[in-house]
Amino acid sequence: MKEVVRADDPRLAALIARQATQYADDDQIGLDRITALLDALGRPHDRLPPVFHVAGTNGKGSTCAFLRAGLEAAGHRVHVFTSPHLVRYNERIRLAGKLITDTQLADVMARVLDANDAVGGSLFEVNTAAAFLAFAETPADAVVLEVGLGGRLDATNVIAAPVACGIASIGLDHQHFLGDTLPEIAAEKAGIARRGVPLLCLAQPPEARSAIEKVAADIGANLLLEARDWPLDRALVPPLPGAHQVRNANLAWQMLASQSALAVTETQFRAGLATATWPARFQRLADGPLTRGVETWLDGAHNPDAAAALAAELAARGPMHLVVGILANKDAASIVDLLAPHALSLTFVPIPDHDAHDPAALAIRFNGRAAASLEEALALLPAPRLIAGSLYLAGHALTLNGERPD
Numbered sequence: 001m002k003e004v005v006r007a008d009d010p011r012l013a014a015l016i017a018r019q020a021t022q023y024a025d026d027d028q029i030g031l032d033r034i035t036a037l038l039d040a041l042g043r044p045h046d047r048l049p050p051v052f053h054v055a056g057t058n059g060k061g062s063t064c065a066f067l068r069a070g071l072e073a074a075g076h077r078v079h080v081f082t083s084p085h086l087v088r089y090n091e092r093i094r095l096a097g098k099l100i101t102d103t104q105l106a107d108v109m110a111r112v113l114d115a116n117d118a119v120g121g122s123l124f125e126v127n128t129a130a131a132f133l134a135f136a137e138t139p140a141d142a143v144v145l146e147v148g149l150g151g152r153l154d155a156t157n158v159i160a161a162p163v164a165c166g167i168a169s170i171g172l173d174h175q176h177f178l179g180d181t182l183p184e185i186a187a188e189k190a191g192i193a194r195r196g197v198p199l200l201c202l203a204q205p206p207e208a209r210s211a212i213e214k215v216a217a218d219i220g221a222n223l224l225l226e227a228r229d230w231p232l233d234r235a236l237v238p239p240l241p242g243a244h245q246v247r248n249a250n251l252a253w254q255m256l257a258s259q260s261a262l263a264v265t266e267t268q269f270r271a272g273l274a275t276a277t278w279p280a281r282f283q284r285l286a287d288g289p290l291t292r293g294v295e296t297w298l299d300g301a302h303n304p305d306a307a308a309a310l311a312a313e314l315a316a317r318g319p320m321h322l323v324v325g326i327l328a329n330k331d332a333a334s335i336v337d338l339l340a341p342h343a344l345s346l347t348f349v350p351i352p353d354h355d356a357h358d359p360a361a362l363a364i365r366f367n368g369r370a371a372a373s374l375e376e377a378l379a380l381l382p383a384p385r386l387i388a389g390s391l392y393l394a395g396h397a398l399t400l401n402g403e404r405p406d
Helices: 010-022 032-040 060-073 102-116 123-137 182-192 206-219 243-257 266-273 304-317 332-342 359-365 374-379 391-401
Strands: 051-055 078-081 093-095 142-146 164-167 198-201 222-225 296-298 320-324 343-348 385-388
Touching: 010 102, 010 123, 032 102, 032 123, 051 060, 051 182, 051 243, 060 078, 060 142, 060 243, 060 266, 078 123, 093 123, 102 123, 164 182, 164 243, 182 198, 182 206, 198 206, 198 243, 206 222, 243 266, 243 304, 296 391, 304 332, 304 385, 320 332, 320 374, 332 343, 332 359, 343 359, 374 385, 374 391, 385 391
Parallel strands: 051 142, 051 164, 078 142, 164 198, 198 222, 296 385, 320 343, 320 385
Antiparallel strands: 078 093
């Protein structure tokens, strides 16, 4: 699966362009290429500090942010690998607490691409290998690792013995790769499980739960389910709004509490949680070139489950003027149907450099209007305003407003 990626740094742009010549886009996921690539690099993934591995359809990025915050509050140095990035490619790799620099990223990517000449791995596989190489060569105490797509066949799933695995909310997304039904997708997500390793899981629909239980039993993982094996602590409230974020915070804490490789007390976790950030999750944008002092919010809401969580937040806060852009491979009808009841108005926009649903067609279908750009859409709208529908659109908004995640 080919990613559309831009980089401002000319060295990184050249490396990304080089990778595009190595990969035959055959729409296949699997572990063969990443394994061959890591073998050629000396198996850096075998030299990592304790790994916390997180899968899920929605919420896995926030869970990773909460894990990092708790570990750092306990004095641990933390590597983090997440995707996608919003503004800069560097956001995907955090070394001992700090985003990887352009120089560091260009160095490891060049070495990975030299090995990739004989492998032909995808950009995500290259980036995963680059992260593992950087992690193996930089001292730290822990790795927080987010699954890219699915779990069982995701490039991150080469880690033999994580100290804890987690599964956040599961819904229908990426069916072309993961299966058409919730049980099929849940089984793929549960494929990160390892024998004897705690597998912490949020409560899921019954059919998804059954699939996860079967995978965990077959592998021999120690499955611990929300509500059945651990209670939801509603006092674990992160700065990110929404009831779903309370559940993600609980998942992060239970992952930390289930393992013994690194000490983190509940007091330390709560202190860290209070400082946690994760951009484009109901984030209020600062006064900047895009917002021009008008109250403007930002949320990815890139699939129906994420849109449902956003709709619940809007139901509690009140309606807003919605500016929506949706990738062509996403279920636009379900996303808009969930958000429209909470819209003072609906404006549809394109997503620069990505195939998206036609704004004019969406405007006709959902009784809204179309704009040629995000700037044009916002210029005509009063407060309160919300940009939603795609993490790529969220990244574009952050770029236009001069807010780079760090």
